[in-house]
Amino acid sequence: MKTNRRTFIGTASAAAMFPGAAAFGQKKYDDGASDTEIKIGNTNPYSGPASSYGAIGKTIDTYWKVVNAAGGINGRKITFISLDDGYSPPKTVEVVRQLVEQDKIFALFQSLGTPCNTAIHKYMNQKKVPQLYVATGASKWGNPKEFPWTMGFQPDYHTEGVIYGKHALATVKDAKIAVLMQNDDFGRDYYDGFKLGLGKEASRIVKTVTYEVTDPTVDSQVIQLKDSGANVFFNICAPKAAAQAIRKAADIAWKPHQYVVNVSASVAAVMKPAGYENAQGVITAAYLKDATDHQWDNDDEMKAWRAWMDKNMPSANKADANHIYGYAVSTLMHETLKRCGNELTRANLMKQASSIQKLRVPLLLPGIFVNTSPTDFYPIQAVQLQRFKGETWDLFGEVMHAESS
């Protein structure tokens, strides 16, 4: 039979339409994957104002080194290319283009920051390169219809806000609520969720004040909140401002019911600087175990993590929650890649990432699992409330599985 151009195209597209049938059990690769390696790209702020998050990138890097030393994933070594974007979106665009077009990465993993990921959101989806388990809690990462190549990781801010709103309504009689929020997307996402949680009672918010990340202190804002006569204080701040606000409230003898967002729930970075005596009774929602919290001292997962840190990152500060976060999210990526087997195509990676059922990831709170589906791109959606007591967090109530709207 003579093969002319038309029949050739016909057969080729037929093969393309049924790749699963033809390639079952065979090795299949997209750019960035081969018999010997899988190339994973990443951006992190190793310099600039957000450089404290750089600890996440370093932990992930170490994680892959340890995996490689133990033989890699299904016999393939992970090449992890993590570039510095200084938390600056234009820079993120530049380095991500480099990762995708020059380094030909297989997937982007844990790129950090809401503004940074927003800047590359469309690009990644146009290029059809997975933007997996991004390191931000904004609610927009779980939108498989429009952005099938992007997926978040942690419980989103919006959902968390809803939970605080509902809890405040249910437990505080005659709630009059004061809100302090960072004046950006991060603050607004929480605030919108919180209002949704309050529902018809949203008018219970008697005062909302904002602060800028450049403000040296939030003292002036807290004074305004106290003046409003509120008895509930919702603290939507990054760690430093959150600690300042808790301390200032105590300094000026304002004693409301306090909620602080999960971003600022670290014992070492927020509660201790705020002063343990000032932080008693503060409520937050958690999904990860806190290394500075003594209730986990004899926990197996925590002990394994401590041993891992001692061996592989001996100079790192274990009180830094970023190391826990980096370790947990790497384990999830490890498992996802493992499930891809020998079919290392980007489509298969997304397929595996979106069909995880009740997966236990170490260092998540007991009872919290990773669940995804082709329509649910929010891996972790459960949190548990906890109250600060003495020098640790005290978990209470049930694990709450919230479905974000």
Place this chain on the structure above:
Amino acid sequence: MEQFLEQIASGLANGAIYACVALALVMIYVSTDHLNFAQGEMAMFSTYISWQLMNWGLNFWVAFVLAVLVSFVLGVIIERAILRPLHNAPVLSVVVVFIGLLAICNSVAGAIWSYLIKEYPSPFPKSTFGFAGVIGPHQLGVVLVTLVVLALLFLFFRYTPLGLAMRAAAQNPQMARLVGVRVDWMLALGWGLAAAIGAVAGIMVAHIVYLDPNMMSGILLYAFAAALVGGIGNPGGAVVGGFIVGVLENMVAYVGNMIEKTTGVYIIGNGEKLTVALIIVIFVLTVKPAGLFGRVVVKRV
């Protein structure tokens, strides 16, 4: 009314911080004619040194004195090693060096002590003495320390031969050299003093804003504003400027709230604190380019 008092008090306390950093800026400007963009980061580094010393078990005040001395020496070394070769370089080269210093101090501190925020103790007693709720002991302490530093500087420049020599070297280097003042060393001393004052500022600030490598980034902006409002060549002016800026930014929020409460219209508020402060700086400089307390320098051509 209670809020008004609290806002004034908190503004004064913040103002004391700006004043301290502004003093250090003025020191370098007076002795070298440059604005040091790395001043905040140098102060942060000094604060880490004192934190480290305390971590090794030293008492707060011992660590304080040692950190100030070490900073003084570091300041002198920076001048001798890095800026001396640039004495005849154009201003832009010097600015680039300052920005480089800023980045280096920040990254080195991050590499050594990590970016995790640390609490920093207050040397002042915890008890509240009648000012409960309005001004805390630490805030009051910061104001006092700032005033003491200012007084010491005044005495140093006014009544000691070294202070006189430094002023001479800054105002008229050639004449000073002719009467036997070692002008180069005076510049280095100016750097040392500025670094030492920066250390004091950092140590006072750290309890309030917590210790981390980026603790000074916001403060430096306000300190520049303070120094400019007061007159960049006048230490006393810088201190007053610091208090003005500190109180002013709180008043912006307070007045904005009042307007919103009475008229229901949001005009200004917390989001515009820095903006309004900077607009006022521009206004002051347009009307009085030398700052509120600055002397107009007349040069004969």
